[in-house]
Amino acid sequence: MLLEGKNIDFSYGPDGFCLSSISLSIEKGEVVSLIGPNGAGKTTLIKIFSGLTSGYTGELLLNSKKFGEYKGVELAKFISYIPQVDMMTFDFTVEQLVSMGRRPFTNETGLLSKADIEIVRDTIDSFGLYNKKDLVYNNLSGGEKRMVLIARAIAQEAGLLLMDEPMTYLDMGHQVALMEKIMELNGRGRTVFMISHGINLAAEYVKRVILMKNGRILDDGTPEKVISDDNIRKAYGLKNFYIEKNRLSGRPNVIIVPGKYRI
Amino acid sequence: MKKAVLYSSLLAILLILCFLWAISTGSVHISLSDALAYLTGRAGAQDHDIVMKIRLPRIIFAVLVGGMLAVSGVILQALLKNPLVDPFITGISSGAAFGAACAMIAGMSALIAPSMAGALLTMYFVYRISKIKGSLNITVLLLTGVMAGSFFSSLIMLLNAVYSRDLVKVMLWLMGDLSNINASMALYAAAIALLIIVFAMYFGNDLNILTTGEAEAKTLGVNVEFIKVSYFIAASLLTAVSVALSGVIGFVGLIIPHIIRFFTGPDTRVLVPCSFLAGGVFLLASDTLARTLFLPGEIPVGVITGLIGVPVFIFLMLRKKAV
Numbered sequence: 001m002l003l004e005g006k007n008i009d010f011s012y013g014p015d016g017f018c019l020s021s022i023s024l025s026i027e028k029g030e031v032v033s034l035i036g037p038n039g040a041g042k043t044t045l046i047k048i049f050s051g052l053t054s055g056y057t058g059e060l061l062l063n064s065k066k067f068g069e070y071k072g073v074e075l076a077k078f079i080s081y082i083p084q085v086d087m088m089t090f091d092f093t094v095e096q097l098v099s100m101g102r103r104p105f106t107n108e109t110g111l112l113s114k115a116d117i118e119i120v121r122d123t124i125d126s127f128g129l130y131n132k133k134d135l136v137y138n139n140l141s142g143g144e145k146r147m148v149l150i151a152r153a154i155a156q157e158a159g160l161l162l163m164d165e166p167m168t169y170l171d172m173g174h175q176v177a178l179m180e181k182i183m184e185l186n187g188r189g190r191t192v193f194m195i196s197h198g199i200n201l202a203a204e205y206v207k208r209v210i211l212m213k214n215g216r217i218l219d220d221g222t223p224e225k226v227i228s229d230d231n232i233r234k235a236y237g238l239k240n241f242y243i244e245k246n247r248l249s250g251r252p253n254v255i256i257v258p259g260k261y262r263i
Numbered sequence: 264m265k266k267a268v269l270y271s272s273l274l275a276i277l278l279i280l281c282f283l284w285a286i287s288t289g290s291v292h293i294s295l296s297d298a299l300a301y302l303t304g305r306a307g308a309q310d311h312d313i314v315m316k317i318r319l320p321r322i323i324f325a326v327l328v329g330g331m332l333a334v335s336g337v338i339l340q341a342l343l344k345n346p347l348v349d350p351f352i353t354g355i356s357s358g359a360a361f362g363a364a365c366a367m368i369a370g371m372s373a374l375i376a377p378s379m380a381g382a383l384l385t386m387y388f389v390y391r392i393s394k395i396k397g398s399l400n401i402t403v404l405l406l407t408g409v410m411a412g413s414f415f416s417s418l419i420m421l422l423n424a425v426y427s428r429d430l431v432k433v434m435l436w437l438m439g440d441l442s443n444i445n446a447s448m449a450l451y452a453a454a455i456a457l458l459i460i461v462f463a464m465y466f467g468n469d470l471n472i473l474t475t476g477e478a479e480a481k482t483l484g485v486n487v488e489f490i491k492v493s494y495f496i497a498a499s500l501l502t503a504v505s506v507a508l509s510g511v512i513g514f515v516g517l518i519i520p521h522i523i524r525f526f527t528g529p530d531t532r533v534l535v536p537c538s539f540l541a542g543g544v545f546l547l548a549s550d551t552l553a554r555t556l557f558l559p560g561e562i563p564v565g566v567i568t569g570l571i572g573v574p575v576f577i578f579l580m581l582r583k584k585a586v
Contacts, residue, residue: 052478073484081482089344089474090529100472103483109532110468149479156483 002028002160002191003049003079008058010048019044019056019215028159031182031192033202035226036212037236042195043164045212049193050081050162062160076104080153082163084146087138094140094148095133098124101155123155127181143174147181154185161185163194167201179205200253203227204246211235227252267533270526274540278326281544285322285551286314290559320446322547325564327449328441328505329515329546330539331456333523335501336516337534338463338494341474345401346524347580349516350382350502353404354411356513358385359499359506360437361415368426374507375451382499382506385411390495439512439565441550452504459497460535467531470494474529512565514572515542521579 004025011018019041026032034042047053048060051067060067062078070078080101101123102116112120124133127147132140137148146166153161166182167175175198182192183205196202202209203223211218211226213235219226232238232254240257257263286302287295293310301307301314336349343353350356362381363374371377389411393404416437423433435442463470469490472480481487505512519542520534527533549567556562 047478050478050482052481072486076482076484079482081478083476083478085476085479089346090341090524092471092475092529096471096528096530097475100468100475100483103468103472103485106468108466108469109464110471152479 002026002063003193004059004061004064005049006059006061008045008048008056008060010044010053010056017041017044017215019048022058022215022217024210024217024220026160026191026193028191029186029189030208031186031194031206032208032210033194033196033206034210034212035196035199035202035235036218039214040212040235041215042212044215046081046162046164046193046195050079051075052081073104076156076158078158079160079162080156080158082149082153082161082166084165084168085149086142086145086169091136091138093134093136094124094129094151095120097137097148098133098151098155101152101157104156119157120155123151126154127151142169143171143177146170146174146178150178150181150185154190159189160191160193163192165195165197167196167198175201199227199232203251203253204249223251227254266527266530267536270523270533270537271540274537274544278540278544278547281547281551282322285325285547286318288551288555289313289318290554320449321441321550323449324508325441325547325550326543327452327456328509328512329519329542329544329549331452331459331501331505331542332512332515332546333519333538333542334456334460334463334535335498335505336542337520337531337538338470338498338501339516340520341470341531342491342494342498343399343401343404344474345404346521347401347405347517347576348408349514349520350498350505351412351511351513352517352576353386353408354389354415355382355386355408355499355502356506356511357412357415357419358382359503360511361385361418362503363507364419364422364433368422375448375455375504378507379500379503381415382503383496385415386495386499435563436510437565438563439510439568440563441509442554442561448508452508455500455504456539459501460539463494463497463535464532466490466493467535470531471529510563510565512546512568514568514576515546517579518572518575519545521575 006023008022009020022045036042048056098120099112102112102120103110105116106112124130129147137145166178170178179201186192207222209223209226210220211231218235219231227243229243240259240263242255242263243252244255246253283295286298287293291313293314297310298314301311332350339348339350339353340346359378359382362377366374366377389404389407392407393400419433419437469485472483472485473487473490477487519538523534523537523541527537550564553564553567554561
């Protein structure tokens, strides 16, 4: 068991939004998609599980050790949080950004050893970005930007990648390319826990889906189990849709139907 | 790091050229060879004193103050994640000036500590007011900063009207003025500047990471709270010392980091030393102009930096489109 939360409760204040009794565990080597409607608490949950948000009650364990017991950069050697950043304030280059991933292994100055530089360059290369290493992040395309931030997390050598909606703003082609990349990283031993807003894409690739609504976990299991008529109706308030099996993969796909058609 | 060495060397050469210009120009004409001779120990009557007791200390002050303001600008821009801020625009300089003015009226001679208190308090309030629902609203920050600036200038004028009435001197000080030199403070200033620069470079990588996002910085193992608080203190200390030395000089902290970043990129570890040197060059050149353009009179150096700084600010704002 890699990451485990037991009875996590969290709220943003007396009338604020809250998470209630979240219990889940992520096993080493899994790719897990977190789905659910807007405001379900997905981002809050991911942030708590990355160690970014504290103030929750319940128990959060990494390799059976409490989060609080990891000091300083220790947690950074296990968990990497990948946000989606569209524009940065300053014009850092691809190589500079990926180099930041080595922070847990250098001292405060961040000066890299020869070995560090090699890791950074190899990582950039493995994302097919080597000829763009000196380009400025802000000038890259949306898909490349996402790749750079994931590359930074890979240079960080953390085994567990937590991603906040990595597919947002990407076109269909880049979404698939990114998903393939995530599965490839999984094949090389990374555990991935990500928020997915495209249910169908998630269903095609991952083996486990967690569905959230109103700060609670509604269902957790294989795509076939979680993406059911009943769950989609309950979670998203959708009425006009049907679920179909992809005839090649056998995975469930939600097909949306305009209101004028009768199901 | 190659870039840091290359650009620092270029800027050091520029600083030497600027020094040679400043030491040999002024209301009294002293040739460069004479000035250099006085600097290297030749004795002399009046000219010797002009070079050694008036021009040299003033040059050192200009370089120190310019450098400190520029580094303060580098730090603030990174911390507030906006390239349009500097100690002047955020009202921190005026807060520091108010602190120093209170101390002057109370008859204190140590200005750095009260100036520092004014800078820190102003920074704290401006930051708190602009933090709306957990995220920094940069428009509110800029407006609050400008308002804080006006407010403190009014307060200083008011204090002055009640207690001393030397309006011209206060006006000069509010515009930034290097003509009033207090040599004993230069040593403190230099020591503080050196310490902060070393600190700012040492933790520069963490500040770089912080500008790419607080959450990412945290999960990369950066001690975010420590970095934020200590850089805020560093920036206000630099501002406070420069205000205590020379009043409110605007826009150095805005322009210099921009120009340097254009050449070196945004790495704080390179920006800090290069901006220090460039700030020194810029303020020394501005001050030399301020004291020689309208001979035999002299204008506050803040007039020159303002005349250059405001158009540059507008240009940068338009280029960025959104503030």
